[in-house]
Amino acid sequence: MSLYRQVTEKPWNQVGLPDGIEARPTFQVPDQKVALVLFVIVACVLFSLLTVSYYLRIAWGAGDWVPVSEPATLWVNTGVLVACSAVLQWSLIQARRQEAIRLTSMAGLLFVAGGLLTLVFIAGQYTAWQILIGGGYTLQSNPANAFFYLLTGVHILHLAGGLWVWTKALFHMSSGAKAGDSRLSIELCTWYWHFLLLVWFGLFYVLSTT
Amino acid sequence: MAYVPLADQDDPHALHDPHSFITKYVWSQDHKVIAIQYGGTAIFVGLIALGLSILMRLQLGFPDSISWIDPAFYYQAVTMHGMIMVVYLLTALFLGGFGNYLIPLMCGTRDMVFPFLNMLSFWFYLLSVIILLASFFVTGGPAGAGWTLYAPQSITAGTPGSGGGMLLMLISLAVFIVAFTMGGLNYVTTILQARTRGMTLMRMPLSIWGIFTATVLGLFAFPALLVSAIMLGFDLVLGTSFFMPAMMQLGEQSTQDGGSPILFQHLFWFFGHPEVYIVALPAFGLVSDVIATHARKNIFGYRMMVWAIIAIGGLSFLVWAHHMYVSGMNPYFGFFFATTTLIIAVPTALKVYNWVLTLWQGNIRLNTPMLFAIGFIFTFVHGGLTGLFLGNVIIDVPLADTYFVVAHFHMVMGVSPVLVLYAALYHWYPKMTGRMYNETMGKVHFWCTFLGTYAIYLPMHYLGFLGVPRRYYEMGNTDFVPATAQALNANITIAAIFVATAQVLFFINIFMSLRKEKDAGGNPWGATTLEWQTPDTPPKHGNWGPELPTVYRWAYDYSVPGAKQDFIPQNEPGEEYEKTFHTRGHS
Numbered sequence: 001m002s003l004y005r006q007v008t009e010k011p012w013n014q015v016g017l018p019d020g021i022e023a024r025p026t027f028q029v030p031d032q033k034v035a036l037v038l039f040v041i042v043a044c045v046l047f048s049l050l051t052v053s054y055y056l057r058i059a060w061g062a063g064d065w066v067p068v069s070e071p072a073t074l075w076v077n078t079g080v081l082v083a084c085s086a087v088l089q090w091s092l093i094q095a096r097r098q099e100a101i102r103l104t105s106m107a108g109l110l111f112v113a114g115g116l117l118t119l120v121f122i123a124g125q126y127t128a129w130q131i132l133i134g135g136g137y138t139l140q141s142n143p144a145n146a147f148f149y150l151l152t153g154v155h156i157l158h159l160a161g162g163l164w165v166w167t168k169a170l171f172h173m174s175s176g177a178k179a180g181d182s183r184l185s186i187e188l189c190t191w192y193w194h195f196l197l198l199v200w201f202g203l204f205y206v207l208s209t210t
Numbered sequence: 211m212a213y214v215p216l217a218d219q220d221d222p223h224a225l226h227d228p229h230s231f232i233t234k235y236v237w238s239q240d241h242k243v244i245a246i247q248y249g250g251t252a253i254f255v256g257l258i259a260l261g262l263s264i265l266m267r268l269q270l271g272f273p274d275s276i277s278w279i280d281p282a283f284y285y286q287a288v289t290m291h292g293m294i295m296v297v298y299l300l301t302a303l304f305l306g307g308f309g310n311y312l313i314p315l316m317c318g319t320r321d322m323v324f325p326f327l328n329m330l331s332f333w334f335y336l337l338s339v340i341i342l343l344a345s346f347f348v349t350g351g352p353a354g355a356g357w358t359l360y361a362p363q364s365i366t367a368g369t370p371g372s373g374g375g376m377l378l379m380l381i382s383l384a385v386f387i388v389a390f391t392m393g394g395l396n397y398v399t400t401i402l403q404a405r406t407r408g409m410t411l412m413r414m415p416l417s418i419w420g421i422f423t424a425t426v427l428g429l430f431a432f433p434a435l436l437v438s439a440i441m442l443g444f445d446l447v448l449g450t451s452f453f454m455p456a457m458m459q460l461g462e463q464s465t466q467d468g469g470s471p472i473l474f475q476h477l478f479w480f481f482g483h484p485e486v487y488i489v490a491l492p493a494f495g496l497v498s499d500v501i502a503t504h505a506r507k508n509i510f511g512y513r514m515m516v517w518a519i520i521a522i523g524g525l526s527f528l529v530w531a532h533h534m535y536v537s538g539m540n541p542y543f544g545f546f547f548a549t550t551t552l553i554i555a556v557p558t559a560l561k562v563y564n565w566v567l568t569l570w571q572g573n574i575r576l577n578t579p580m581l582f583a584i585g586f587i588f589t590f591v592h593g594g595l596t597g598l599f600l601g602n603v604i605i606d607v608p609l610a611d612t613y614f615v616v617a618h619f620h621m622v623m624g625v626s627p628v629l630v631l632y633a634a635l636y637h638w639y640p641k642m643t644g645r646m647y648n649e650t651m652g653k654v655h656f657w658c659t660f661l662g663t664y665a666i667y668l669p670m671h672y673l674g675f676l677g678v679p680r681r682y683y684e685m686g687n688t689d690f691v692p693a694t695a696q697a698l699n700a701n702i703t704i705a706a707i708f709v710a711t712a713q714v715l716f717f718i719n720i721f722m723s724l725r726k727e728k729d730a731g732g733n734p735w736g737a738t739t740l741e742w743q744t745p746d747t748p749p750k751h752g753n754w755g756p757e758l759p760t761v762y763r764w765a766y767d768y769s770v771p772g773a774k775q776d777f778i779p780q781n782e783p784g785e786e787y788e789k790t791f792h793t794r795g796h797s
Contacts, residue, residue: 003411011412011512011764016783025403026411031323035399038429042391046433049477053437056473057452064451064468139448143468146450150441 036188040195043158047199050154051206054147058210066142070208071131077124078204080117085197088114088190101182103174111173111186114193115166118159125152144210151203155196162192239325240751241310244332246642248306251332255339256299262287264710271703273684281683282370285354288681289371290342292357293379296485297386298339300627304492305390305428306335308634309397309421311642315741316418318406318759318781320752322396331396334389341382348374356681358482359438361453361474365446367460373446380443387432387439397425406740408761412516413780415739415765416509419516420495423523424488430527431484438477445469475537479530486623487526491519493630494561497583499765500633501565503737504580505572506776508766510564518557525554535603536610544603551601555594562591573769573776578652582633585660586626593622596671611681614674617667625663632659632716639720640730644747647723651715658712665705669698736777739765743779 003026027034058065091110101107129149137145169185177185235243266287269279279287310328314321322328345352354370355363359379365372371379401422405414414422441452449466453474456467502509509515531539531547565587574580596618599605609615632655639647676691678699685691733742745755759781767778 006411007516008513009410009412011410012508012766015763017408017760017762025405027402031399031403034403035324035395038395038398039391042395042429042433045430046437049434049437049480053441053452053473053477056476057470060470060473062456062468139444139450140465143451146444146452150444154440 030184032184032188036191040192043195043199046154047202050151051202054151054206054210057143057147061143064142065144065210067210068132068137068142068144068148068207069135071128071135073124073128073131074204074208077121077128078200080121080124081197081200084114084117084121085190085193087117088186088193092186092190095183095186099179101173101179101186103170107182107186108173111166111189112170114189115163115170118163118166118193122156122159125156128152148207151207155200155203158196158199162189162196165189165192237329239321239329241314241322241325241328242642242749244328245307245309245311247332248310248335249303249308251336251339252299252303252307255294255343256303258343259291259294259299260710260713262291262294264707266291267703267706269683271700282351282354284683285356285370285681286352286375289353289355289357289359290346293353294342295624296357296489297383298342300489300623300631301390301428301485302335303631304489304496304627305397305421305425306332306393308417308492308496308638309393309425311638312417312741313397313400313421314404315641315744315749315753316415316739317401317404318409318740318754318761319400319404320754320758323400323404324396327392328396331389331393334385334392338382338385338389341378341385345371345375345378345382348378351375353379358475358478359442360478361442361445361469361471362455362457365442365454366457376446377443380439380446383439384436384443387436390428390432394425394429397421398429406758406761409740409780412513413761413764415495416498416512416515416519417492417495417739419519420491420493420498423519424491427484427491427523427526428488431481431488434477434481438474438481441477442474472534472537475534476531479533480527482533483530484526487522489623489627491523493586493627494519496634496637497586497630498565498568499737499739500579500583500630500637501568502766502768503637503735504575504577504583505569506575506736506768507568507572508768510567510570511560512764512766514560515564518560521557522554525550525557529554532601532606535606541603548602552598555598555601558594562587562594577636578647578649578656579633579637581653581656581660582629582636585656586629586633588660589621589629589663590626593618593620593626597622609674611679612674613670613678613680616680617670617674620670621667625667629660632656635716635720637735638741639723640734640747641741641744642748643720643724644730645723646727646730646734648719648727651719655712655715655719658715659709662705662709662712666702666709669702673698733779736775738763738767738777738779740780743781 025031025034087110091107091114094105094110095101095107098105098107103109103112129152132145132148137148139146139149165185166189169182169189172185173182234240238244238247265276265279266284268276269284310322313319342352350373351371352375353359353364353372354375355372359376363369365376367373401414401418441450444450445452445454445466451466451469453471454464454466454469455471457464498509498515528550529547531543532551535544535547569584596614600609600615600618636647636652639645673695676695677688678685678691678695679688685696730747732744732747735742740759740761741749743759744753760783761780762783763778763780765780767773767780769776770778
């Protein structure tokens with residue numbers, strides 16, 4: 001493993017430019033991709049800590065936990081989020097085939113559709129909140145409800161952050177950015193959406209089993 | 211897709227070259243300007259925190275000498291002093307300040323890989339500072355439940371600043387975490403991806419290793435603070451009960467119940483302990499470079515130093531509950547954390563030995579940065595040893611709420627990092643400004659600070675043994691404490707005022723030297739690392755002129771036998787090694 005080899009070499013023994021020491025990054029990918037992976041790891045830590053707090057509140061609380069009966073809308077929303085990821089993946093496949101990426105091309109249109117579907121998901125989550133509030137599951141009445149709103153809310157905030165980047169990408173695409181840059185934007189958005197889909201699967205499992 | 215890293219983009223005009231005053235000094239995307247903005251802001255809030263500590267000391271040393279220091283204000287001063295020093299001064303100055311300044315220069319790049327994000331990071335940090343300081347002006351004043359913000363105390367009516375002050379504190383922390391995450395992603399990506407030709411990971415100076423590992427720690431640890439801040443904010447504003455147990459509040463049964471205060475403590479310390487190393491690791495790195503440069507010797511055990519930094523970083527996530535021995539935890543749980551705490555002392559001690567062995571038979575130049583660096587070794591060993599005591603459950607339990615703890619953590623993460631900050635500020639001042647500071651004034655500043663802080667914190671250990679409780683506004687029914695303790699307390703206060711006043715010397719020095727002192731030249735210390743080899747001092751925008759440097763050797767070629775000078779810069783090829791890779795005869 002080269003990273004291991006790198007941190008075990010004896011630098012005081014080596015003078016000059018050994019073969020292979022080019023001005024090349026540690027990971028052979030664009031900087032933006034490294035930053036995204038780092039951010040995804042940070043977000044993983046955040047969601048893990050929230051989940052741990054969730055279980056510890058059940059274990060250490062005063063036994064006041066009343067599970068939420070999740071509205072069926074959540075299944076519809078899950079379907080919408082799966083569709084988001086699928087559409088974005090399709091957009092990425094198209095983007096890799098196309099020479100130029102315009103907003104009106106296949107990849108561009110699919111990319112727009114992915115973002116719009118995300119808005120539908122967020123609206124759907126809002127509907128789920130309304131149903132819960134209508135059923136008396138208010139934020140204050142039980143910690144299970146509070147966690148439901150907190151976890152779904154943080155997830156939506158992450159999607160909103162993604163949509164901000166998505167909007168910027170659309171703006172660049174419409175003002176004639178280079179195909180390589182657009183392709184990278186689409187790829188990064190797609191990865192991020194897949195990640196948030198996995199997070200949602202995890203959260204949905206946690207929320208509906210307790 | 212052809213990928214061109216920033217390091218390869220040789221044309222400086224391809225970068226965001228600023229022209230107007232506003233883009234050059236205010237909305238700047240240049241890492242050096244951002245570093246100085248970060249540093250200036252951090253030092254400014256640090257001075258406020260210093261002022262608060264003097265007010266606290268006046269109350270403790272000379273009770274009721276200042277009429278407007280009431281118990282509420284005292285607790286608010288304690289809280290704000292702690293939070294500002296740990297988060298808004300030390301974290302911001304080491305990573306936002308020195309991280310920003312040194313990463314591109316030491317790695318041989320023109321700037322951070324995401325300059326816009328870097329700028330945004332500073333402005334978010336400034337916003338968080340403004341929000342924090344605004345809490346001094348809201349009804350009820352700033353938060354006053356201690357910097358640990360333990361629930362339910364911190365948000366219960368009756369605690370000073372439990373309303374608006376606390377809310378602003380939580381918002382400020384959240385904004386700070388956003389700022390840190392933007393900066394942190396930048397630092398890590400720059401170090402991993404943008405190093406210049408020849409700069410392998412193991413040729414990086416230890417400063418970069420320290421800053422790099424600390425940033426990774428911060429990226430993993432700050433989410434825990436964010437989670438606890440969000441949940442505490444919900445409990446405070448929206449009336450949820452994540453942490454709030456059933457309790458009587460101002461004579462009435464609270465509407466919140468069932469929450470777990472211990473959960474808050476775990477979340478807080480899961481951030482809080484790595485935070486210690488977020489401050490310590492950059493200090494370890496910077497002090498290593500200062501010591502090697504001014505001892506004219508290569509750092510002893512470079513690889514071990516790197517691995518120790520990584521090991522400390524990893525272990526720092528496994529020791530958090532040693533802050534919670536008196537929270538009523540399971541003894542086996544405490545035993546586990548006592549063990550990990552002792553294990554983390556191993557790589558830390560290794561670093562101390564290596565610093566001392568670097569000094570051994572070195573050609574030591576006792577100038578101001580070196581004095582501060584050696585002072586750091588003393589205070590750090592001192593604070594580290596008391597840490598071994600407090601890390602053991604049975605010794606911690608009787609000492610937990612006494613001044614022994616105050617003495618310990620101020621020695622190990624107050625005085626020690628601050629001494630390194632001064633060492634680093636004096637050491638890199640000639641590069642940042644192109645001027646040399648006044649050496650005599652610097653030395654006077656060192657001796658006042660070093661001896662003065664010992665006069666403050668050494669007696670506190672004895673106060674701790676006497677059982678003087680910490681966090682108390684005044685001594686109440688504490689007959690077991692002899693009356694002489696108050697004399698000691700008064701002396702500590704005098705020493706504290708002396709040390710605080712002596713810091714004026716530093717500010718006089720750096721501002722006067724800008725005008726008066728002589729031109730420093732590009733490399734006044736004869737240092738090997740890349741930041742001293744820039745074509746201009748202070749480095750211009752883009753750092754390196756038309757061509758990026760190439761690195762041919764590690765960062766510590768001091769006093770190499772047979773070399774013309776007692777240092778060989780990293781970017782010097784050397785005659786016999788011109789083009790090919792070469793392994794030296796000796797090891």
